[in-house]
Amino acid sequence: MIPTTRLDAPKVARPTSGNARLTEWVPVTVWALLITGVFAWGEVLHRTGRSPQDDLPPLHATARLLTWQVLPAAGTAVLILTVLPVLARRLRWPLLVLLGWAAAVAWASALAISDGAAGFIGPITQPGEYSNGLASIGDHPLRWLATFTQKAQQYPIHVKGHPPGPTLILWGLDAAGLHGPGWAAAVVITAGSSAAAAIAVTVKALAGEELARRAVPFLALAPLAVWIATTMDALFLGVGTWATALLALAAAPPAPSRRRATVCAVTAGLLLGALPYLSYGLLPLFATPLAVLVLARPRWPVVAVVLAAMTIVPAMFTLAGFWWPDGVAATHQAYLATGGSSRRSYLYFLIGDFAVLGLLVGPAVAHTVPTLARSLRHGIRRSMPQAECAYAGIALLASAALVGAATLDLAGLTRGEVERIWLPYAAWMLIAPAAHMPPGRRWLAAQAMTGILVQALIHSPW
Known part of the structure; x- marks a missing residue:
């Protein structure tokens, strides 16, 4: 029996007229045309020598064709499609959260296994990755941290292009006896896939359990799972989503016990404070x-506790000798020295990055855009019944993530490679299909097919 607490959302989505249904197909058409057009444009740029950094712009990837290798992913998708929508309506909430997490792990792993063992450990062991900077730490992480900005230019590209947090996490795994890329891959996939659970928890706290249940299958069977295994940005995704989920648990009514609220608020603050020390590009995620x-x-008092806890991680890094603004300056220096993404066309990637975002979130999210836009507009105007304000809640969460990604795009800070950089942002947009009337299996199938096609046709170093 499904619990009835906080079921603020209507049990059936609002009926739409024939014209409204036709209108909702327009974004899907735009989604397909945008992706097709941007890849065609990128091919022209590459062939004419105006995009030499990428073989398959706007992705930092190469084209390929897999056939039987994607059978494990197809089988996993069929299993999730068959079972998860049913269990999402019937299973007790705590078990459903764990099942959604497990399904996300299985889906990401099934996609990666089409490349064999290299699909898991290959992205972690690339020459410019964090693992190749571990030798510089040795047995003295504090000494390494204190001299990080001074010696940054000596480190691999991803080490000097990010704060020291990711490299320290991998060093910590190694120091704990979890040696090698296999353990690192397991941590990355587990943490990145946990975003399905964290986002579902957030939606339940803010928009009600029914919408959270509807969202779970779409969170688990997401196209962006192609890049969950095993880019370190998936780890950033996990940290960011759990920080937000714990904040929602501490802040949303009905008020939890004082002890539980304090624990959630402190943990949320710690994780939020850690985000800028994982990637400089995560600041807009605070939206x-x-x-x-x-x-x-x-x-x-809840806000005060969160804000106070947010200062702990920055204070620890500062006391250890790493001053965050100096880290930004060192990364900028490396960017100027190598040319970085400045050699890529601003105009092309301004548009192309959103085509990549379309691949990350899939057609089901595009299909829901008109519904959520109406809900957000009516929610702002307070012209909808209170029960339907839950739709405005998920629209606001998804829109906030979109604003964060768009900020990076407009600033020119993410010219390419957003298939990994935007993972912490794109995952929040996956809750949009919760506005669909259940069961929504055809849109879930479209999401799975998008992920399988991307894995079959594109080889990414991430």
């Missing part, structure tokens, strides 16, 4: 926890 505060309107 999502801000959306949580707008929706939950928490008591001021």
